[in-house]
Amino acid sequence: MPADPMSTALLPAGLHDVLPNEASHEADTVERLLAEFAGLGYQRVKPPLVEFEDSLLSGSGAAMAQQTFRLMDPLSQRMMAVRADITPQIARIATTRLKNEPRPVRLCYAGQVLRVKGSQLRQERQFTQVGVELIGPLQPEADAEVILLAVQALEAVGVPHLSVDLCVPTMVSRICRGLGLGEEETRHLRAALDRKDAAGVAAVGGPAAPLLQTLMAASGPAGRAMQALGALALPEAAETDRRRLTETLRLLRAAKPDLTVTIDLVEHRGFEYQTGLSFTLFSRDASGELGQGGRYRAGARPDAEEDGEPSTGFTLYMDTLLRVVPATQAARRVFVPHGTDWAVAGKLRAEGWVTVAGLSPAADPVAEARRLQCGHRLADGSVQPVD
Known part of the structure; x- marks a missing residue:
């Protein structure tokens, strides 16, 4: 069958x-x-x-x-x-x-x-x-x-109602390293921060817990987040991230003062290969992110953070x-009856029309134009509306 x-x-x-x-x-x-x-x-x-x-x-x-x-x-x-x-x-x-x-x-x-x-x-x-x-x-x-x-x-x-959410995926790990936390402790901290679990951060964060809890609570509108970040004493390893975030935000404000900018100071998920300032693009009218971007090292080996070329960019998700x-x-579609000279149809296309040719004679050209989803038809040497 x-x-x-x-x-x-x-x-x-x-x-x-x-x-x-x-x-x-x-x-x-x-x-x-x-x-x-x-x-x-x-x-x-x-x-x-x-x-x-x-x-x-x-x-x-x-x-x-x-x-x-x-x-x-x-x-x-x-x-x-x-x-x-x-x-x-x-x-x-x-x-x-x-x-x-x-x-x-x-x-x-x-x-x-x-x-x-x-x-x-x-x-x-x-x-x-x-x-x-x-x-x-x-x-x-x-x-x-x-x-x-x-x-x-x-x-x-x-795209209406755009906003940009900035983050620095490397900041948490650099804070932990600067305060003497090991990889295992940092991993547990990351998991707690991903859940936005303040109690979990306090339980496993050790000397980094107060700092990270402040960063987590400060995430939100850019002004509030940067005020909180600026008041903190960060380990030297994280200072580079703070300076870059501060200067980039200043440049964004100078270029587009009305742009809605938020900052998540502890975000990491979805930015696994980023090595610095990163961002996500949103619209109030869309479900999910429109795109993501950020800083990475082009040509870097997986185990070499400082290898490769400094790079940044973004990807938009068309779906x-x-x-x-x-x-x-x-597009304006015009029905061209069977037998119309090719040059005549070409002249219409040069004028911006989409020509849909009849491949056999039509008893009712108006009905045939409608059937082929054309709003206009060529008749007596001129383009005429179907309705």
Whole structure:
């Protein structure tokens, strides 16, 4: 028996077909975002969907190992991996193929990623990432540039009610190290902070507990958080993080004084390979984050915090973003009757029309135009509304 058409259309969990209207909306939004990136000098690159496993999962890519699909390459007999995140690939390109390019290197990208499983907020396992990477500079001006670019690009495509949440994933570990806590104690502290468990922090934090409880309580609006942070005596190891956060926030305020900025002084989850100031982008109208970014070391080995090139960037998640980006005006479609000269239809396309040609004579051209979802039709040498 022939297969049931509906059963052959069944897709694995977290994967789905993108139909014409949605696909058009996504393509248009991606191109508008990339145009904003290009305006600030970011050049587009296009890494492959699949790479050798040992390359894709090295350095910062190791953080995505549990989310990565693997397969055997029948040609080389080596294990390959399907990318779950594009950032490590851009870092590889910058530190290998473009290693002799003058710094800073500004790159942007758009492409699909595939993950082993979705998250609670993002059920999709395949989705489009769009983003930028700024390779080479260490100055706070670089952190401010990528944050402001992300905000500018999102505003340009119509995302309402934007906010930026800043964090410094390295601050807690540097405070713990500066106060003499070991790796095991720091790990337990991290778990308590992730739960926002003040009692747990007090129980396992030792000399770091009062400091970390203050940081946890201060998280929120940027002004309040920075006032609390500025009043604390931090170990020298954490001073660099405080100075960078302070200066970056000053630059953001100078450029966009009305931007809503919050700060989480103990956040770590989702920033496993970041090595400094990081951020998450939100809209009041969206469920979940629109994107994330932050500072990392391009080309670093997993066990070498200071290895590699200083870098920062961000990734936008199109599956979430498209839910709050207004759809662009639908293209004007005109029905061109069967037998119309090709050059005539070409002239209409040059004027901005989408031409939909009749492939056989139609007894009722108006009904045929409606059937083909055209609001206009070509009749007697001119374009006329269908209704």
